[in-house]
Amino acid sequence: MDFITLVSLLRMELLLTAGLVVLLIYKIFYEGARDKMAGWFTVSVLLGTFLCGIFLPAEGGYFGGMFITGSLAGMEKSILSLGSVFIILFGRTWLENSRHELEFYLLILSVLLGMFFMISAGHLLMFYLGLELATLPLAALAVFDFNKSRSSEAGVKLILNSAFSSALLLFGASLVYGGSGTLYFPELNSAITFPASRGSSFLLLAGFSFLFTGFAFKISAVPFHLWTADVYEGAPVPVTAFLSVISKGAALFVFVAVLYRVFPLYSETWSLVTGLMGALTMVIGNLFAMRQGNLKRFLAFSSITQVGFLLVGVASASQLGHAAVLYFMLIYLFSNLGAFAVVSVIADKTGKETLSDYRGLYKTNPMLALALLVALFSLAGIPPTAGFFGKLFLLNSGASSGMIYLVIFACMNMVVSLYYYLRVVKAMFVDTSDDPIPHFNSGLPVKIVLACSVLGIILLGFFGGLFDYFTSLTFGLQ
Amino acid sequence: MNPITEYTFYALSFLSILSGLMVIFSRNPVHSVLYLVLTFFTIAGHFLLMSAHFLAAVHVIVYSGAIMVLFLYVIMMLNLNKQPEGWSNFLQGMFWVFPSGLLLITLVGVLRAGSDMMTGAGKNIGTVENLGRVLFNDFLLPFEISSILFLAGMVGAVMVGKKES
Numbered sequence: 001m002d003f004i005t006l007v008s009l010l011r012m013e014l015l016l017t018a019g020l021v022v023l024l025i026y027k028i029f030y031e032g033a034r035d036k037m038a039g040w041f042t043v044s045v046l047l048g049t050f051l052c053g054i055f056l057p058a059e060g061g062y063f064g065g066m067f068i069t070g071s072l073a074g075m076e077k078s079i080l081s082l083g084s085v086f087i088i089l090f091g092r093t094w095l096e097n098s099r100h101e102l103e104f105y106l107l108i109l110s111v112l113l114g115m116f117f118m119i120s121a122g123h124l125l126m127f128y129l130g131l132e133l134a135t136l137p138l139a140a141l142a143v144f145d146f147n148k149s150r151s152s153e154a155g156v157k158l159i160l161n162s163a164f165s166s167a168l169l170l171f172g173a174s175l176v177y178g179g180s181g182t183l184y185f186p187e188l189n190s191a192i193t194f195p196a197s198r199g200s201s202f203l204l205l206a207g208f209s210f211l212f213t214g215f216a217f218k219i220s221a222v223p224f225h226l227w228t229a230d231v232y233e234g235a236p237v238p239v240t241a242f243l244s245v246i247s248k249g250a251a252l253f254v255f256v257a258v259l260y261r262v263f264p265l266y267s268e269t270w271s272l273v274t275g276l277m278g279a280l281t282m283v284i285g286n287l288f289a290m291r292q293g294n295l296k297r298f299l300a301f302s303s304i305t306q307v308g309f310l311l312v313g314v315a316s317a318s319q320l321g322h323a324a325v326l327y328f329m330l331i332y333l334f335s336n337l338g339a340f341a342v343v344s345v346i347a348d349k350t351g352k353e354t355l356s357d358y359r360g361l362y363k364t365n366p367m368l369a370l371a372l373l374v375a376l377f378s379l380a381g382i383p384p385t386a387g388f389f390g391k392l393f394l395l396n397s398g399a400s401s402g403m404i405y406l407v408i409f410a411c412m413n414m415v416v417s418l419y420y421y422l423r424v425v426k427a428m429f430v431d432t433s434d435d436p437i438p439h440f441n442s443g444l445p446v447k448i449v450l451a452c453s454v455l456g457i458i459l460l461g462f463f464g465g466l467f468d469y470f471t472s473l474t475f476g477l478q
Numbered sequence: 479m480n481p482i483t484e485y486t487f488y489a490l491s492f493l494s495i496l497s498g499l500m501v502i503f504s505r506n507p508v509h510s511v512l513y514l515v516l517t518f519f520t521i522a523g524h525f526l527l528m529s530a531h532f533l534a535a536v537h538v539i540v541y542s543g544a545i546m547v548l549f550l551y552v553i554m555m556l557n558l559n560k561q562p563e564g565w566s567n568f569l570q571g572m573f574w575v576f577p578s579g580l581l582l583i584t585l586v587g588v589l590r591a592g593s594d595m596m597t598g599a600g601k602n603i604g605t606v607e608n609l610g611r612v613l614f615n616d617f618l619l620p621f622e623i624s625s626i627l628f629l630a631g632m633v634g635a636v637m638v639g640k641k642e643s
Contacts, residue, residue: 017626063619103637110630117623129620133627140634155638 009058009069012049012077013120016113019045020106027102039095042105043088046081046112053078061122065184068122072473075326076253077116083246083333084112086452089445090341091238093348098144107137108242115250119257124173124183127254131169131218134250135162138243142235154234158243161227165217172210179203189262208263212270215258218251219307222281229288232300237347240296241340244303249329252307256314256325264477271315275398275406278311282413290420293355295343298420299336302379305417306332309391312398312410319476321397326470328390331378331460335387338375338453342368345442352437355424359433368442369428371450378457380421381414386461393467487527494520507553511546518542530604 007014019042026038057074061067088108095101114133121127139162143155177183179201180191192204213224220228232240259270285305292298310328313321346368347353362369378387391414398407442450460466497516504510518541525534613621 020626020629064616066617066619100637103633106633107630110626110633113626114630123620125617125620126623129623129627133623133630136627137630137634140638143638146638 005060006062009060009062010067011056011058012052012074013113013116015045015049015052016109016116020109020113023102023106023109027106038102038105039088039092042109043085045109046085046088049112050078050081050085053081065186066123066126067117067120069120072475073119075470075473076119076250079326079330079333080112080115080246080250083249083337084108084242086333086337086341086449087238087242087246090337090344090449091236092445093345093443094236094238100144104141104144107141111135111137111141111242112246115246118250118254121254122185124176124185124188127258128166128170128173132166134247135166135218138162138239138247141239141242142231144239145236148234150234151236152234154231157227157234158231161217161231165214165224168210168217169214172207172212172214175203175207175210177207179207185258185262189264192263192265205266208266211258212273215251215255216277219248219255220304221277221307221311222284222304225281225284225304228304229297229300232303233294233297237296237340237344240300241337241344244300244340245333245336248303248307249333252310252314252325252329256322259314260317260322260475260477267317267477271317271401274311275315275403278308278315279406279409280308281305281311282308282410286413286416286420289417292420295353295355295358295424296347298355298424299339299343302417302420303336305413306336306379308413309394309410312403312406313394315403315406316397316401317477318397318401319471319474320393320400322474322476323467323471324390324393324397326474327467328394331386331390331457334453334456334460335375335378335385338371338450338457339379341446341449341453342372342375345446346437349440349442350437355427356433357437358424358427359431360436361428363432364436364439367450371454372428373425374454374457376421376424380418382418384458384461386457386459389461389467483527486523490520490523490527494524508550511550511553514549515542515546518546525604528604532606532609533604 023038023042026041053074053076057071058069059071060069088105091104095104098104111134114130114135114137116130118127118130118134121130136159139155139159142158143152145151173183176188180188182188182191216224217227232244235243259267259274263270282305285301285303285308289298289301289305292301310325310332313325313328315321316324343353346358350357352358361372374385378385381387381391395407395410398410494517497513497520500513501510501517504513518537522534522537522542525531525537
């Protein structure tokens with residue numbers, strides 16, 4: 001009986017673990033066998049967790065409250081699984097040249113498993129272990145281009161920075177434990193009193209600020225973003241896509257949950273700080289994205305800007321804001337991964353990744369150019385695409401919490417960001433080039449990804465029931 | 479406290495302070511490392527006296543076994559065991575003041591709060607049996623997840639470290 005509860009509650013995690021074990025055994029017995037089985041197997045495992053999280057989310061806690069899951073956690077895990085499916089599909093062109101295709105899938109699965117445990121954590125130790133499992137293998141993924149020195153540089157920078165931010169988080173956790181005497185999230189929530197009468201409140205506040213800083217590192221909000229650009233540029237394109245969408249998404253989900261569930265009493269403070277951080281993040285991301293000629297680096301900085309917009313929703317400290325963050329994350333996944341898929345396949349087939357190379361792309365590869373157009377429009381937030389609705393809800397949540405200046409500021413930044421998104425569109429459609437990217441066939445997996453992301457971008461905006469559903473899943477401050 | 483425990487405690491303390499001092503005052507880095515290993519062993523002895531068996535074993539295995547051997551290899555491979563210019567150089571800069579000051583503050587704090595701590599913990603809290611119980615009851619899930627963490631780390635390390643042929 002006990003065993004059955006365990007299996008049914010941890011079904012998504014156990015599915016991933018089983019996938020990991022099967023891949024390991026496959027690696028042992030079929031070393032060097034070059035067939036497509038492993039890739040499709042991983043994709044089907046991930047699709048399994050995706051469907052499981054949407055249609056069969058488990059509800060409840062186990063291991064004495066260390067593991068807590070529900071429909072919100074299920075939905076978040078599904079979003080992350082879906083993104084990983086896209087990345088594996090469009091990364092296959094690049095993986096074909098690698099000897100370590102299987103290890104790539106293994107590492108992706110273990111990273112995802114770590115994120116699942118991080119999202120379901122009911123205890124700071126569990127959260128920390130999940131976080132480590134979600135970052136350590138990423139460093140190995142970042143060095144995947146063994147013959148490029150920039151790739152190893154990216155790996156080293158990633159591991160040093162994540163070690164540093166983990167150290168901050170751990171220090172914060174130890175101070176929080178010192179101040180409250182517990183590491184379980186629900187108990188922590190009730191241990192925090194404000195305004196506190198005892199000396200423990202200082203420890204708690206100090207611990208909270210360290211935890212906050214650690215999170216800010218993970219989502220690369222300004223002023224903790226300095227590692228992002230180099231890592232994103234050096235890492236292979238699919239890994240960069242993973243870092244900028246999946247990793248950030250997971251960290252952000254947990255960030256919101258911890259802020260709203262555990263530290264609601266500090267909401268005045270963290271709402272202000274998050275709002276300021278969001279404003280800074282937008283400006284800095286915009287300023288840097290404007291100057292980039294390399295499409296990969298450009299997408300990296302634009303993803304920093306998008307985090308700035310997401311922080312507006314976080315700062316609103318309301319149920320509406322929480323739902324908007326979830327909704328925007330899903331849309332951002334479709335748009336950013338669509339853009340990355342195009343950049344990745346062009347880089348793999350032709351080795352070109354600067355803006356001037358993209359001139360006249362529409363003449364030679366109309367479908368790729370159109371897909372990139374839709375993705376960029378959605379990232380910029382132009383009305384018929386879903387990106388517009390995502391940003392609308394984020395700003396709406398900010399406005400309904402009374403942060404009018406922040407919302408106005410965010411709107412101005414949206415206008416600024418239009419400039420550099422449209423610059424890419426202009427290069428593809430208006431400019432001509434003597435040496436355009438030749439026509440090529442991008443292959444079935446990439447076509448699937450592009451079709452899905454374009455459909456998602458167009459349909460999600462009109463499918464309004466989804467936002468209501470997200471609102472019913474999420475929670476504001478208690 | 480029975481007298482044997484007490485004498486063992488004093489002997490161990492004397493040894494650990496002595497070897498700790500020798501770590502600093504040895505001119506040869508290899509000797510320093512060897513004294514540090516001795517210090518770790520005496521500290522493990524202290525853990526045993528406090529009936530923290532598991533901690534003692536881990537201390538010997540991890541610190542003396544793994545970390546210090548690594549230090550020794552690094553020093554030997556980098557060929558650092560030349561005669562240094564003397565430790566007076568080290569003391570001339572004022573770098574040591576800040577960490578030493580921090581340590582002093584911590585020590586004073588611990589000594590002032592020490593009387594509370596002595597009565598606080600249960601007698602057998604550190605035994606292997608109790609630790610196992612906690613690990614496999616309250617912390618079962620984190621324990622299992624750390625195995626996957628090691629697995630993923632191993633896959634990554636082997637993949638990066640393996641020679642391309």
